[in-house]
Amino acid sequence: MPENPMHPxxxxxxxxxxxxxxxxxxxxxVDAVDTTEAPSSLWNEAWRDMxxxxxxxxxxxxxxxxxxxxxxxxLFTSQGPRVCQLANSLGDPAPGHIFGFDRQGCDIYARxxxxxxxxxxxxxxxxxxxxxxxxxxGAIAGYFGGWFDTVLSRLTDIFFAVxxxxxxxxxxxxxxxRNTWTVAAVLASFGWTSIARITxxxxxxxxxxxxxxxxxxLGMSRGAILLRHVLPNSAAPIIVYATVALGTYIVAEATLTxxxxxxxPWLVSWGGDISMAQQSLRVRPEILFYPAGALALTVxxxxxLGDVVRDALDPKARKR
Amino acid sequence: MxxxxxxxxxxxxxxxxxxxxxLYAMVFALPGDPVAALGGERGLSAAVQEQIRSQYNLDxxxxxxYLLYLKGxxxxxxxxxxxxxxxxxxxxxxxxxxxxxALMALVIEAIFGIGFGLVAGLRKGxxxxxxxxxxxxxxxxxxxxxxxxxxxxxxxxxxxxxPITAGRDPNFVSLLMPAMVLAATSLAYxxxxxxTSVAENISADYVRTARAKGLPRAQVTTRHVLRNSLxxxxxxxxxxxxxxxxxxxxxxxxxxxxxxxxxxxxxITTGENTLVVSLTTLLVLxxxxxxxxxxxxxxxxDPRIRYA
Numbered sequence: 080m081p082e083n084p085m086h087p088x089x090x091x092x093x094x095x096x097x098x099x100x101x102x103x104x105x106x107x108x109v110d111a112v113d114t115t116e117a118p119s120s121l122w123n124e125a126w127r128d129m130x131x132x133x134x135x136x137x138x139x140x141x142x143x144x145x146x147x148x149x150x151x152x153x154l155f156t157s158q159g160p161r162v163c164q165l166a167n168s169l170g171d172p173a174p175g176h177i178f179g180f181d182r183q184g185c186d187i188y189a190r191x192x193x194x195x196x197x198x199x200x201x202x203x204x205x206x207x208x209x210x211x212x213x214x215x216x217g218a219i220a221g222y223f224g225g226w227f228d229t230v231l232s233r234l235t236d237i238f239f240a241v242x243x244x245x246x247x248x249x250x251x252x253x254x255x256x257r258n259t260w261t262v263a264a265v266l267a268s269f270g271w272t273s274i275a276r277i278t279x280x281x282x283x284x285x286x287x288x289x290x291x292x293x294x295x296x297l298g299m300s301r302g303a304i305l306l307r308h309v310l311p312n313s314a315a316p317i318i319v320y321a322t323v324a325l326g327t328y329i330v331a332e333a334t335l336t337x338x339x340x341x342x343x344p345w346l347v348s349w350g351g352d353i354s355m356a357q358q359s360l361r362v363r364p365e366i367l368f369y370p371a372g373a374l375a376l377t378v379x380x381x382x383x384l385g386d387v388v389r390d391a392l393d394p395k396a397r398k399r
Numbered sequence: 400m401x402x403x404x405x406x407x408x409x410x411x412x413x414x415x416x417x418x419x420x421x422l423y424a425m426v427f428a429l430p431g432d433p434v435a436a437l438g439g440e441r442g443l444s445a446a447v448q449e450q451i452r453s454q455y456n457l458d459x460x461x462x463x464x465y466l467l468y469l470k471g472x473x474x475x476x477x478x479x480x481x482x483x484x485x486x487x488x489x490x491x492x493x494x495x496x497x498x499x500x501a502l503m504a505l506v507i508e509a510i511f512g513i514g515f516g517l518v519a520g521l522r523k524g525x526x527x528x529x530x531x532x533x534x535x536x537x538x539x540x541x542x543x544x545x546x547x548x549x550x551x552x553x554x555x556x557x558x559x560x561x562p563i564t565a566g567r568d569p570n571f572v573s574l575l576m577p578a579m580v581l582a583a584t585s586l587a588y589x590x591x592x593x594x595t596s597v598a599e600n601i602s603a604d605y606v607r608t609a610r611a612k613g614l615p616r617a618q619v620t621t622r623h624v625l626r627n628s629l630x631x632x633x634x635x636x637x638x639x640x641x642x643x644x645x646x647x648x649x650x651x652x653x654x655x656x657x658x659x660x661x662x663x664x665x666x667i668t669t670g671e672n673t674l675v676v677s678l679t680t681l682l683v684l685x686x687x688x689x690x691x692x693x694x695x696x697x698x699x700x701d702p703r704i705r706y707a
């Protein structure tokens with residue numbers, strides 16, 4: 080190195096100067112970083128963390144099982160949920176009818192299996208609608224700020240001021256038609272506010288990061304930056320909230336159906352079956368147990384998953 | 400602080416107007432005609448219907464109806480039901496009952512939620528902590544109405560410890576079971592919130608200092624850990640009072656309590672729109688005010704919020 084005439088350590092002709100020998104020792108900390116592999120992302124680390132939690136596998140099993148039942152109920156029972164004979168009313172469990180019969184003489188096991196679809200469909204539809212609506216409103220308010228933020232935030236406040244179940248009861252009792260779609264639409268139209276608030280906060284904290292400034296400096300349009308850089312980096316809290324919310328929407332749907340203003344009676348659903356079981360509660364309390372247990376198990380699966388995902392995505396909780 | 404209070408109060412006004420307009424539009428946009436249905440099979444004559452419509456301002460344009468209604472809310476004149484009872488009388492009967500129920504639920508939540516949450520948070524990762532966590536998830540997963548039935552059946556019918564329904568003029572004992580059912584879900588949330596908060600604060604520097612200077616263990620737990628952990632919990636409890644008043648619809652229905660929820664549900668099914676609008680407005684108002692008070696309390700506790 081000292082041979083280079085431009086190097087400041089190279090003495091000019093006629094100048095005497097001590098030059099320390101170049102330090103050939105490697106910088107331990109810098110060289111220890113393995114650059115051959117890409118740095119593991121938040122998601123990779125979260126996944127590695129989640130895999131080790133038994134609670135994750137329990138909740139994942141529940142969710143997969145319930146989804147399978149909802150999609151292919153025929154695989155799990157050969158009985159029809161609407162094949163009811165009054166002669167079997169409140170009958171005891173028999174071979175091929177392991178849970179027995181309800182007041183109408185329908186097979187309880189078959190009704191519990193077929194009831195899964197209504198709950199899962201309403202839960203998934205509502206969550207999808209809430210996430211789309213909430214992230215759109217929240218992202219626009221948080222990213223563009225100014226006028227957009229003022230108007231959209233006040234709009235969110237207005238919808239937030241009406242409790243979800245109260246609003247759902249009022250609207251559902253007014254609607255002329257009640258089906259899976261209307262229940263999901265009503266729940267979504269008042270459920271999106273929390274996601275909007277979460278997204279807004281998350282986007283506002285992400286948009287001031289250096290990588291966003293860098294993307295702008297490289298000439299990316301504002302819309303592209305929002306979609307490609309800001310939103311993916313604000314997704315973690317939204318995903319956690321949405322997972323837990325899916326469970327609570329299923330509960331809300333069952334509550335509405337139980338009150339007689341949710342899903343129509345001809346649709347096999349847990350909420351409707353619980354409402355029917357209420358009449359036979361003193362004679363055969365276990366009739367209530369099966370649909371209620373299936374409902375609680377499904378909701379538990381989603382809430383537990385949300386819990387595990389939250390822990391895995393929170394670096395503060397992970398270190399301990 | 401004063402400036403913050405003023406700003407928050409001003410923000411409440413458009414939210415209240417927007418929310419009531421939303422509810423009013425929803426209720427009165429319904430397709431059925433309650434006036435035509437009043438007479439039953441034979442029906443009312445056109446002249447009588449006309450007279451009722453003008454009495455309830457139903458013949459005026461929607462926005463005028465809403466403004467007249469708003470004027471009524473401000474002057475505490477909520478109008479009459481179709482059976483000529485002043486709405487304010489019904490409200491005066493129902494509100495104290497629901498308020499008592501919600502308050503009891505809140506006390507149950509606070510005592511058990513904070514108590515169990517504190518013990519679980521102090522021994523994070525222990526057997527008690529694990530059990531309580533799974534139990535709390537279970538309570539959140541079971542819908543309120545299922546819990547209500549099970550409690551009614553087990554505690555009321557089989558054990559016979561508490562009355563099954565409350566009926567007219569409920570007292571403390573008959574409201575105990577409904578309050579427990581109403582509190583259950585929020586109790587689980589309070590518990591989890593307290594646990595997380597306690598577990599976080601227990602490793603804080605000021606707790607170590609307090610221990611190091613020789614303070615007794617109990618004093619460190621109550622004065623240092625608990626007090627600082629309660630800030631988010633108090634916030635949740637405050638906002639929950641509003642939610643409890645509204646969420647009582649199901650509980651009051653199951654236990655036959657003549658509170659706001661039960662009255663509201665009956666009003667919806669019988670098409671008493673004046674009553675529906677008045678009660679929902681009331682519930683929304685309680686919810687907004689509860690959230691406002693929580694915000695102000697939070698700002699008083701944490702100066703960073705005031706200047707944000």
